[in-house]
Amino acid sequence: MIETRGLRKSYRSRAGRETKTVDAVRGVDLDVAAGEIFGFLGPNGAGKTTTLRMLATLIEPDGGQATIAGADLRTDPGEVRRRIGYVAQGGSTWDESTAREELVLQARLYGISKAEAQRRAVRALEAFQLTEFADRKCKTYSGGQRRRVEIALGIIHEPKIVFLDEPTTGLDPQSRAYMWDEIRRLRSDGMTVFITTHYLDEADALCDRIAIMDHGEVVAEGTPAGLKREISGDVVQLGLSINATAEAEKLLAVEEYVSRLEALEEGGLRLFVDDGATAIPRILRRVDGAGLDLKSIELHRPSLDDVFLTKTGRSLRES
Numbered sequence: 001m002i003e004t005r006g007l008r009k010s011y012r013s014r015a016g017r018e019t020k021t022v023d024a025v026r027g028v029d030l031d032v033a034a035g036e037i038f039g040f041l042g043p044n045g046a047g048k049t050t051t052l053r054m055l056a057t058l059i060e061p062d063g064g065q066a067t068i069a070g071a072d073l074r075t076d077p078g079e080v081r082r083r084i085g086y087v088a089q090g091g092s093t094w095d096e097s098t099a100r101e102e103l104v105l106q107a108r109l110y111g112i113s114k115a116e117a118q119r120r121a122v123r124a125l126e127a128f129q130l131t132e133f134a135d136r137k138c139k140t141y142s143g144g145q146r147r148r149v150e151i152a153l154g155i156i157h158e159p160k161i162v163f164l165d166e167p168t169t170g171l172d173p174q175s176r177a178y179m180w181d182e183i184r185r186l187r188s189d190g191m192t193v194f195i196t197t198h199y200l201d202e203a204d205a206l207c208d209r210i211a212i213m214d215h216g217e218v219v220a221e222g223t224p225a226g227l228k229r230e231i232s233g234d235v236v237q238l239g240l241s242i243n244a245t246a247e248a249e250k251l252l253a254v255e256e257y258v259s260r261l262e263a264l265e266e267g268g269l270r271l272f273v274d275d276g277a278t279a280i281p282r283i284l285r286r287v288d289g290a291g292l293d294l295k296s297i298e299l300h301r302p303s304l305d306d307v308f309l310t311k312t313g314r315s316l317r318e319s
């Protein structure tokens with residue numbers, strides 16, 4: 001449904017006399033299948049929005065190719081635009097109009113007849129559970145309600161693909177969970193959903209497949225479970241004070257059964273080991289022997305953050 005090869009974009013900006021070039025997207029290859037929720041994950045400034053805006057025809061790529069819903073992005077952006085929906089981060093509802101007015105107007109902008117626009121607005125209001133306040137001004141809606149109107153607006157022309165830029169940023173946990181259900185419903189209606197997100201748990205729970213981006217490049221791609229499986233072994237997490245962390249790091253970094261370790265900003269260590277069950281007694285002996293105060297020890301399977309860490313050497317949570 002989406003296929004990109006070597007997609008690139010640089011920005012040139014001026015500070016005084018100096019011109020600086022930022023290579024925001026440096027050759028991205030993506031394959032998104034029809035009917036899947038595809039998540040685009042990465043730290044601030046990784047190039048997610050730039051990629052999304054290129055795919056949604058809002059900015060022109062400097063290089064590379066893409067086919068979206070069967071249309072060529074470079075030679076036929078108008079056709080791509082007709083086949084996709086796009087919901088920006090900032091939102092697009094107007095304070096003084098109602099959800100129903102916005103939906104009808106949006107449908108009319110796509111050349112849909114007035115009667116059909118009204119029918120679609122009613123359907124969208126029902127589907128997104130907005131009927132109750134459909135005739136109230138948008139400025140009176142909660143953040144979650146407003147976000148739902150925005151998504152309804154993005155798909156009023158019934159596109160094959162919808163691009164959602166951080167659809168749950170700023171929402172409380174309940175509205176987030178609700179939004180996940182809405183996004184799953186779009187998938188069950190046969191739509192392909194491409195979302196960007198900062199949230200690891202969101203990518204893990206919601207997305208069929210994900211691509212992790214860093215510094216303008218895709219560093220990992222696959223199903224959340226598959227990516228986590230790629231990291232063989234276990235993660236042992238030690239609860240330590242900040243002072244004890246530095247010392248434990250020195251001690252344990254040289255142990256042959258520790259393949260990699262990460263110090264946590266708030267104190268504590270994450271150790272990547274082949275076999276947690278046999279590593280734990282050895283870790284305990286080492287930490288105890290040095291007289292360090294260990295507050296807790298946990299054994300867990302790798303998370304998406306661990307995937308990011310092994311690919312980039314940094315934690316996504318701290319990036």
Ligand SMILES: Nc1ncnc2c1ncn2[C@@H]1O[C@H](COP(=O)(O)OP(=O)(O)OP(=O)(O)O)[C@@H](O)[C@H]1O
Nearest residue numbers: 011013022024042043044045046047048049050051
């Ligand atoms: N219009 C612009 N002019 C100059 N640089 C830009 C422009 N837009 C983005 N950039 C730079 O390009 C890089 C990628 O930005 P982009 O917004 O695509 O990242 P992102 O992954 O979406 O980040 P976020 O999660 O913060 O939204 C960043 O270094 C950013 O500062």
